[in-house]
Amino acid sequence: MKLLIVGGGFAGFTLARALNNDKDFDIVLIDRFNYHQFQPLFYQVATGGLDASNISFPLRKAFQKSKNVRIRLANLLEIDHENNKAITDIGEFDYDALILATGADTNFFGNEQITKYAYPMKATVQAIQLRNAIIENFENALVAETEEELDSLMTVVVVGGGPTGVELSGALGEMRRWVLPKDYPELDFRKMRIFLVEGSSKTLGTMSEKSSAQSRKYLEELGITVVTNTVVKEYNGKWVVLSSGQKINSSVVIWAAGIKGNVPEGANPKWIARGNRLIVDRFSKVMGTENIYALGDIAHMETELYPSGHPQVANVAINQAKTLAGNLRKKLRNKDQVRFEYEDKGSLATVGRYRAVVDFPGGKLHFGGAFAWFVWMSLHLILLLGTKNRLQVLINWAYKYFTYDQSLRLIFKEFNKPGKT
Numbered sequence: 001m002k003l004l005i006v007g008g009g010f011a012g013f014t015l016a017r018a019l020n021n022d023k024d025f026d027i028v029l030i031d032r033f034n035y036h037q038f039q040p041l042f043y044q045v046a047t048g049g050l051d052a053s054n055i056s057f058p059l060r061k062a063f064q065k066s067k068n069v070r071i072r073l074a075n076l077l078e079i080d081h082e083n084n085k086a087i088t089d090i091g092e093f094d095y096d097a098l099i100l101a102t103g104a105d106t107n108f109f110g111n112e113q114i115t116k117y118a119y120p121m122k123a124t125v126q127a128i129q130l131r132n133a134i135i136e137n138f139e140n141a142l143v144a145e146t147e148e149e150l151d152s153l154m155t156v157v158v159v160g161g162g163p164t165g166v167e168l169s170g171a172l173g174e175m176r177r178w179v180l181p182k183d184y185p186e187l188d189f190r191k192m193r194i195f196l197v198e199g200s201s202k203t204l205g206t207m208s209e210k211s212s213a214q215s216r217k218y219l220e221e222l223g224i225t226v227v228t229n230t231v232v233k234e235y236n237g238k239w240v241v242l243s244s245g246q247k248i249n250s251s252v253v254i255w256a257a258g259i260k261g262n263v264p265e266g267a268n269p270k271w272i273a274r275g276n277r278l279i280v281d282r283f284s285k286v287m288g289t290e291n292i293y294a295l296g297d298i299a300h301m302e303t304e305l306y307p308s309g310h311p312q313v314a315n316v317a318i319n320q321a322k323t324l325a326g327n328l329r330k331k332l333r334n335k336d337q338v339r340f341e342y343e344d345k346g347s348l349a350t351v352g353r354y355r356a357v358v359d360f361p362g363g364k365l366h367f368g369g370a371f372a373w374f375v376w377m378s379l380h381l382i383l384l385l386g387t388k389n390r391l392q393v394l395i396n397w398a399y400k401y402f403t404y405d406q407s408l409r410l411i412f413k414e415f416n417k418p419g420k421t
């Protein structure tokens with residue numbers, strides 16, 4: 001069977017790996033980047049805690065010894081499902097089965113101004129761009145000419161109180177406490193403000209009440225101003241206007257308030273559900289198609305336990321990919337396929353050193369604090385791809401643990417190539 005897998009994220013990568021060296025499958029794996037990205041740790045790259053290479057894994061290296069998986073660096077532009085073709089920026093690919101594992105992108109909900117000025121964090125490159133912006137602001141703060149400009153440069157607004165917004169805000173709070181005053185002794189960091197703006201009444205709204213309350217307490221201990229029941233109305237690159245009417249000067253607004261599925265052109269609008277996700281059956285097959293599958297963040301699968309679709313988390317993507325690998329083998333042998341059922345193993349988030357929350361499924365158990373923080377670190381190390389990456393992350397974390405510092409606050413800017421203007 002000729003498989004075309006689009007997306008080397010948690011789902012696409014897991015599927016290719018599960019079918020690696022299986023002679024029944026001839027696989028092309030395409031991605032717009034030549035590496036797998038570990039999104040849960042983007043925020044540490046953005047705040048100079050980890051190097052981008054620590055959380056990225058080259059796709060070619062993973063399949064160096066593969067006899068049946070070939071990698072192509074390509075951007076999927078359109079699918080021509082009637083002719084079993086995928087059109088990319090490097091040419092067309094045909095397939096017997098197409099697996100869409102393209103994940104999701106930031107959703108700015110159509111606000112052009114916010115799209116233009118706010119920072120998203122859905123790709124490693126964007127995490128680096130955000131790091132550049134944060135660090136560069138402090139360089140500019142040193143030469144600010146007015147109090148208003150200084151205020152804007154030293155204020156960060158994080159929008160969205162889900163795990164990404166909470167983890168990022170916590171990391172910024174720790175930077176302000178331990179790192180930035182040493183880097184910029186001329187600046188008064190009591191003036192640095194960090195806001196976390198959330199539309200609902202609590203942070204970590206998908207976790208237990210205890211985790212929500214504890215995360216807010218942790219954030220406030222780190223000096224984060226948590227603003228709930230409020231949304232961002234406007235942002236022009238200099239100040240933010242909130243639904244309450246409050247105006248906040250800020251040169252860096254980070255948008256972690258929503259995502260939407262990366263559905264390619266050519267997809268039948270009837271296939272698309274809320275959140276721009278592709279409606280799939282329990283075997284991950286896209287509604288009304290015979291040979292197109294969708295996995296992970298892009299897939300909308302309704303089950304008795306998840307009537308509005310599964311949460312967009314790594315574990316769902318990984319497990320859907322494993323189930324599909326087994327089902328494709330079964331299909332070739334005309335055997336009955338297995339319906340996907342997600343087994344939630346719990347959720348967790350960290351706010352910073354010794355500050356994390358862990359929930360077990362069904363609200364059976366909750367714990368927080370130092371032990372939760374160690375659990376969070378261990379699980380992320382296990383999930384990370386590559387032994388070298390794991391070791392590097394462990395070393396970076398250990399170094400930071402003992403020194404309260406890190407040496408990764410680099411600004412990687414565009415620089416003219418000699419001879420080019």
Ligand SMILES: Cc1cc2nc3c(=O)[nH]c(=O)nc-3n(C[C@H](O)[C@H](O)[C@H](O)COP(=O)(O)OP(=O)(O)OC[C@H]3O[C@@H](n4cnc5c(N)ncnc54)[C@H](O)[C@@H]3O)c2cc1C
Pocket residue numbers: 006007008009010011012030031032033035036037039040041042043074075076077101102103104121122163164262295296297298312313314315317
């Ligand atoms: C900042 C952040 C923090 C997160 N933290 C957690 C966490 O702590 N725990 C957790 O479980 N989940 C977390 N998530 C969610 C988790 O990362 C996703 O649920 C998971 O990545 C989904 O896997 P996927 O394979 O569906 O998509 P992805 O992992 O996003 O992979 C999609 C791949 O498709 C590629 N692609 C997209 N469009 C195209 C195209 N047109 N052409 C070619 N290639 C394309 C992308 O480059 C990417 O490699 C976090 C997400 C973010 C953004």
